[in-house]
Amino acid sequence: MVFASLEFxxxxxxxxxxxxxxxxxxxxxxTLLVGSWLFYAWWTPKFLLLIIALTVLAWGAAILIDKAQxxxxxxRIMATTIVLNLASLVWYKYTNxxxxxxxxxxxxxxxxxxxxxxxxxxxxxxxxxLHAISYVVDVRRKTVPAQYSIISFSAYMAMFGxxxxxxxxxxxxxxxxLRERVFSSEEFAAGVRxxxxxxxxxxxxxxxxxxxxxxxxGLHQPSFMDxxxxxxxxxxxxxFDFAGYSAMAIGLGxxxxxxFQENFNNPxxxxxxxxxxxxxxxxxxxxxxDYLYIALGGNRGGAIRTYVNLMLTMAxxxxxxxxxxxxxxxxxxxxxxxxCCDRAFTMRGYSMPNAASRTLTLLVVMLAWTVFRxxxxxxxxxxxxxxxxxxxxxxGDAVRLALRPSLLLIFAIGLLCVIYPASSFAKRGGLATxxxxxxxxxxxxxxxxxxxxxxxxxQKAIPFLYFQF
Amino acid sequence: MSEFTPxxxxxxxxxxxxxxxxxxxxxxxxxxxxxxxxxLRDVPETAWTGITxxxxxxxxxxxxxxxxxxxxxxxxxxxxxxxxxxxxxxxAGDTGTAVSTGCKDWFFLSDELExxxxxxxxxxxxxxxxxxxxxxxxxxxxxxxxxxxxDKSRIEQAHLCGLHRPxxxxxxxxxxxxxxxxxxxxxxxxxxxxxATPGERYYRTDSHWNENGANAAAAAIASYLxxxxxxAMPTVAPDKAALHSTTIxxxxxxxxxxxxxxxxxxxxxxxxxxxxxxxxxxAAPDSGASSNTSDDLFGDTGLPTVALIGTSFSRNxxxxxxxxxxxxxxxxxxxxxxxxxxxxxxxxxxxKTFQQSPPKVVLWEVPERMLQKPLSAAETQWLNYQKQMx
Numbered sequence: 001m002v003f004a005s006l007e008f009x010x011x012x013x014x015x016x017x018x019x020x021x022x023x024x025x026x027x028x029x030x031t032l033l034v035g036s037w038l039f040y041a042w043w044t045p046k047f048l049l050l051i052i053a054l055t056v057l058a059w060g061a062a063i064l065i066d067k068a069q070x071x072x073x074x075x076r077i078m079a080t081t082i083v084l085n086l087a088s089l090v091w092y093k094y095t096n097x098x099x100x101x102x103x104x105x106x107x108x109x110x111x112x113x114x115x116x117x118x119x120x121x122x123x124x125x126x127x128x129x130l131h132a133i134s135y136v137v138d139v140r141r142k143t144v145p146a147q148y149s150i151i152s153f154s155a156y157m158a159m160f161g162x163x164x165x166x167x168x169x170x171x172x173x174x175x176x177x178l179r180e181r182v183f184s185s186e187e188f189a190a191g192v193r194x195x196x197x198x199x200x201x202x203x204x205x206x207x208x209x210x211x212x213x214x215x216x217x218g219l220h221q222p223s224f225m226d227x228x229x230x231x232x233x234x235x236x237x238x239x240f241d242f243a244g245y246s247a248m249a250i251g252l253g254x255x256x257x258x259x260f261q262e263n264f265n266n267p268x269x270x271x272x273x274x275x276x277x278x279x280x281x282x283x284x285x286x287x288x289x290d291y292l293y294i295a296l297g298g299n300r301g302g303a304i305r306t307y308v309n310l311m312l313t314m315a316x317x318x319x320x321x322x323x324x325x326x327x328x329x330x331x332x333x334x335x336x337x338x339x340c341c342d343r344a345f346t347m348r349g350y351s352m353p354n355a356a357s358r359t360l361t362l363l364v365v366m367l368a369w370t371v372f373r374x375x376x377x378x379x380x381x382x383x384x385x386x387x388x389x390x391x392x393x394x395x396g397d398a399v400r401l402a403l404r405p406s407l408l409l410i411f412a413i414g415l416l417c418v419i420y421p422a423s424s425f426a427k428r429g430g431l432a433t434x435x436x437x438x439x440x441x442x443x444x445x446x447x448x449x450x451x452x453x454x455x456x457x458x459q460k461a462i463p464f465l466y467f468q469f
Numbered sequence: 470m471s472e473f474t475p476x477x478x479x480x481x482x483x484x485x486x487x488x489x490x491x492x493x494x495x496x497x498x499x500x501x502x503x504x505x506x507x508x509l510r511d512v513p514e515t516a517w518t519g520i521t522x523x524x525x526x527x528x529x530x531x532x533x534x535x536x537x538x539x540x541x542x543x544x545x546x547x548x549x550x551x552x553x554x555x556x557x558x559x560x561a562g563d564t565g566t567a568v569s570t571g572c573k574d575w576f577f578l579s580d581e582l583e584x585x586x587x588x589x590x591x592x593x594x595x596x597x598x599x600x601x602x603x604x605x606x607x608x609x610x611x612x613x614x615x616x617x618x619x620d621k622s623r624i625e626q627a628h629l630c631g632l633h634r635p636x637x638x639x640x641x642x643x644x645x646x647x648x649x650x651x652x653x654x655x656x657x658x659x660x661x662x663x664x665a666t667p668g669e670r671y672y673r674t675d676s677h678w679n680e681n682g683a684n685a686a687a688a689a690i691a692s693y694l695x696x697x698x699x700x701a702m703p704t705v706a707p708d709k710a711a712l713h714s715t716t717i718x719x720x721x722x723x724x725x726x727x728x729x730x731x732x733x734x735x736x737x738x739x740x741x742x743x744x745x746x747x748x749x750x751x752a753a754p755d756s757g758a759s760s761n762t763s764d765d766l767f768g769d770t771g772l773p774t775v776a777l778i779g780t781s782f783s784r785n786x787x788x789x790x791x792x793x794x795x796x797x798x799x800x801x802x803x804x805x806x807x808x809x810x811x812x813x814x815x816x817x818x819x820x821k822t823f824q825q826s827p828p829k830v831v832l833w834e835v836p837e838r839m840l841q842k843p844l845s846a847a848e849t850q851w852l853n854y855q856k857q858m859x
Contacts, residue, residue, distance in 0.1 A: 458550030
């Protein structure tokens, strides 16, 4: 089930809230857990068993760590839990890709291939694994207490707001609310508003751009204009899709009394790649920093070691995104390389004007998105060739036909939303300066949400992009 | 969030405004729940067959089917999609993906402007289908005539107003016609005829030719059939008095396809004023022999000798009556709406009517926009069958 779907909005959510609100305070985690498991099971019920198994593993491991007297034993339990979590991720996410790559190699060398039926990836597994690892590591580091209630811990792991596609909510962020929370109408209202904004971002902007992106990235020899139009549309689509999803998740969390961390902060206004990663999928980048980069040694081992750690962290972060092809690894390496260059540049005391650094950062991000979105390495090379003008300049027939008036309008609105926070009007206080910001701030999410529901009900639901990860 | 935190002094107005989204949200959820329950009642019982089987439940098939049924039967889908179109049309002049806009009040089917992978091979494959069919029919003494209908965006290019028609389409009729003519297939290219016809030849809000275009095309086809002696010249010239025209207001199919048709009159394009002709049906063909002669044992002299297959072009703008008028004989039409390239051909040639009363001439009307499309499964099957029969 996806948030932007009829079954979620008109069936799951009203029923869930009805039960949730009549449930006595002390049993609300139970209701949340059952609701979340039903939400997950809507996709493929059999994989719910895997999620439950990983939940029980992390819950049990944390208790064992908490109870163990010996530090070495604690570390071993933690390591075993991490290995088992990663093993499940590797099996479900990467085995297909590895076997296919091996079979391609074998076929090229006239060797017998491995008979293989593709393994289906359980939705949200990547996020479940990251949640489990961060919890067990935090318990080992003694930064959070072990949760002895299997219900409360399962409710944390399965919470439908973040289960499928993040944001990555660390246990310590909602530990207090898991133990005790009260329904607040103010927070509910704020959560609703946030959900409405996210819903509109997803349905009205990301989904409108989606068919155009598919056309542009499906071209065999895109021209310069085709490739850049497709890349620009994808740059906006991905942001509005994922940031929209995150806003919905944060909003749902607030409605239930949980405060999730923010996941985006105007990422396309970043002045450097490092800044970009402080603004894009912030819960993942901070996870990578705290549980991978620092575990690798961070920047404590000298310049070379720091660069190696940066590359490794981003490459693994890239690989985490995808099990379909190697493009995600390449994307991670591009990001790692850009971070290294950024670091080398700043360490030498160089700087450039904001406008130039913003443009350069966005250019690198967009070129990396081209690789990220392409269906294969060859397709990525084709798009990149188009972006340097290797297939001519003029816009092709397919892209011209796809550029409908409403698409251009949505593209312009999306662009405006991205640029607006950097405008002098916004910096001066935006609509508050003209005196009607209160009404407007309440009314526009309602209008766009209602229109989004109308659009959604009039067409098919499009899954969130980050579901595949 | 802080914007909604109760502020003791600024009080209730701000609070009420802050809660507006929550109130709207609850209304949408509750109303949506009601509509969903009502919608699910509309799902036929058969759609739920097997949905509770453990294998379907466990593998996610049951929920997938449930979602599909809900989306298909959601009661507000149609009005909502109309509202969406009203908004995008009013704000941006958008007509959806299937329809493209040219000059004011001129609409074009996007299909005509779409490029396809491997277009030449698709066109060659279709030419091969035609060649094999012509040979097969010739073996039974039946002549096949192909009439290619040019795109609206080709003939009415003066009304494109910047709407892009791919340059690669310039030769797609000529090339295909040349392929057929090389194999001595009787082929009529209607492009020169329609291009030379004064006035508008296609409806503004419809994908098809108007009566002016249909009339010109019918006259050209009739002339061809008569010149090639596939159809006897009528003993008397077509009677112009048989045509009675009036002007009517008409909404074209592109308004329906783009979902603009149901909009309030103030929002949608004005209905098009078009000509509507009533044609007095032609008498049975006069072959010069009395129908009471001993040769006409079963009275079949009066049966149409021309069988028309093709698409909605043949079913629009009085094309068939015009053709019958110029031929001086009725035409049996087996054309199908939305029949694509192969639809009506397969239905007619495989049907009883063809087997029991074969015509002398099969006239196959083929729209230009179908020539380069990837072959459908039925076309591929037909082509393979023809290859096996060689």
